[in-house]
Amino acid sequence: MKPVKVGLLGLGTVGTGVVRIVEGHQEDLQSQVGSPIMIEKVLVQNKSKARNIAVSPDKLTEDPWEVIRHPEIDVIVEVMGGIANTKEYILEALSLGKHVVTANKDLMALHGPEILAKAHEHRCDVLYEASVAGGIPIIRTLVEGFSSDRITKIMGIVNGTTNYILTKMSQEGASYSDVLKEAQELGYAESDPTSDVEGLDAARKMTILATLGFRSNVALEDVSTQGISSVSKEDILYAKRLGYELKLLGIAESQDDQISVSVQPTMVRKTHPIASVNGVFNAVYVFGEAVGETMFYGAGAGELPTATSVVADLVAVVKNLKLGVNGKQGAVAYKEKKLKTDEQISSKYFLLLHVADRAGVLARITQAFADYEVSLESVLQQPNPNNPDAEIIIITHDASRAAIKKVLANFESLDVVYKVKSVYRVEG
């Protein structure tokens, strides 16, 4: 049984987990694939750095090409992150006929089609289960589990940092800035949290999920993205009072092969299964025409959960190697992409308005909705405890994004509307 040799790019959190699992579960892995799996070379930034895992020093290298061009290495596992360098390394590995497992959502969201085309050209596998929702095997589920179905909706809590922040705000009534600071101290948020809190990380993951779910090459720029940095305590308070939780949701929809993908803070009715996904956990809700409602829940990040998915992909590559069928994944995106217009994207909306507290105001505001044929599900007017204005909370029935934009533009010229405090999509 000739061992399969693996080159590892990166020995950070996930890389360390990969080494632990490959070494710790070696016997199990061998039973499944029929030969040993050996980590032959590991790319690190600094060979002499102290590590909390023992890797033989002669396996470590600071030269990427020593790993990528190593003649005995069959599979490259990329867990170093970043885009420009990793793209170069992976394309070179593929052109040398080496298979690739990557956890790199940024790379796959931005350059997935190019990388998959190169893999196809050289009959290589590229697997990337760990790039979305760490420990949840959601890519396998979309590609294989639901190969027979037509998926019409994917809703994901795919960013643990923002879900942690929103959960804490909801459970403790705390402010965004206080919870962000706490999350940074606990290591749940980066010192520069932009990518997480502005929804960019989630948008990249939704690009990947929408491409696989709808079998059409969705690009990052197709994803309309809004983060959580302007979510207030009051928003969450009102959400809860009305029976909703506020979650940063990626939402991808397809009707008649027309697609929309977005990431935004969303009011989710508490009875919806995704509303109770709390803390750093991730979940992906998938609705298929035939299968109906499904949801997949688990850790979205972390050393061992993410490494579980990386090594599961490695097992799949090695099984393919034994069968001689690498590079036969087939086209993931065989449908032409057709994007919905703002007129075609429809949902309920929640609006919180600060308005003048005098007679006839509610009539004028509700007329503004009626002018664009947006009908209202519920309207609540109440005094604002903090200032002399009144607050109006409105939940609409299904309305197009275009109509809501027009209503909001119309409010600009209405003197009785002092401020549109919040506008959120509503689900469930």
Next chain:
Amino acid sequence: MKPVKVGLLGLGTVGTGVVRIVEGHQEDLQSQVGSPIMIEKVLVQNKSKARNIAVSPDKLTEDPWEVIRHPEIDVIVEVMGGIANTKEYILEALSLGKHVVTANKDLMALHGPEILAKAHEHRCDVLYEASVAGGIPIIRTLVEGFSSDRITKIMGIVNGTTNYILTKMSQEGASYSDVLKEAQELGYAESDPTSDVEGLDAARKMTILATLGFRSNVALEDVSTQGISSVSKEDILYAKRLGYELKLLGIAESQDDQISVSVQPTMVRKTHPIASVNGVFNAVYVFGEAVGETMFYGAGAGELPTATSVVADLVAVVKNLKLGVNGKQGAVAYKEKKLKTDEQISSKYFLLLHVADRAGVLARITQAFADYEVSLESVLQQPNPNNPDAEIIIITHDASRAAIKKVLANFESLDVVYKVKSVYRVEG
């Protein structure tokens, strides 16, 4: 592109769904597998029966061998149910080199190893995703998604009928018999509900999940099984009052490769993700050493959800056909089975006792637990509104099944214990 020809055994609920999906999604399926998939022959009980799906009459047959021995059929899809006949048909199909997709949990739970051995011998695929939890791709998840991990616990709500009954009892305070009657009227329960309500259906599914999760041939007789037919309104009321939901859970555990599998009504703490799985929905909670907590949720039965899984398996078989790698699934159960003894199976327990209402009773009862080193988490004594006895509710700390059995045996000889009303496992 030569079409792949399929023989369908059974045109009931799931069979109808299979025809609908294969016909309705033909274009999508072709894009994935590279050739048409045609249903060539369909075994039915009565050719002249009126059906709510149009199948060309010359495809229907009442002779199973016309399907199984059809020279042009590559794949047999078995959705007729039953054990003796289907086993004979499937073994014959395999010996003729035909691949098999089945939704038959009873068959796979009872004769899985024999069928898989025959498949291996003839280099055929046998896939059975639909046999457990209908539309949830849990078998793929266990076998492929978590190939790299060591699964230590699987908890499943894998029977929709009993979950519907317990959900209704919990939400409406209704009695078991009333809800069962209603479920029968709605078609959620069979006229003879034994297999569902006594946990036998769940036990069969847990046999399959434990075998795949722990990679060891678990047999149906290894599953300790208790149903819900003696669950009372009071049990559920007390559960809720203490912060629990009562669910029929399949629980499979493995520590150091020592396995236990059981099905029983279980008190699940409300904060556990599986506690809020309601109605006819199914869910499987999987804990892996590396991946941690995960849960997979969806429809457990029904025409289209179950057919989704059947056709996804069909797609996988056809992909293998194109690659020429059928029958290479590898051994699912490569580990020797070691079962835990009652001394090694440990959990918390809930007990509801009717006892004499006089001084010293609580001391004698708690001493009975102490005698077998079972420590108590909480004890609640209250008057029984219906008779002059007192009620004692006890939740233990983790205790072995053996110790609890000894405590219960000891109660037989304690004159102050009138009745052990209920004993339930506690999780979460």
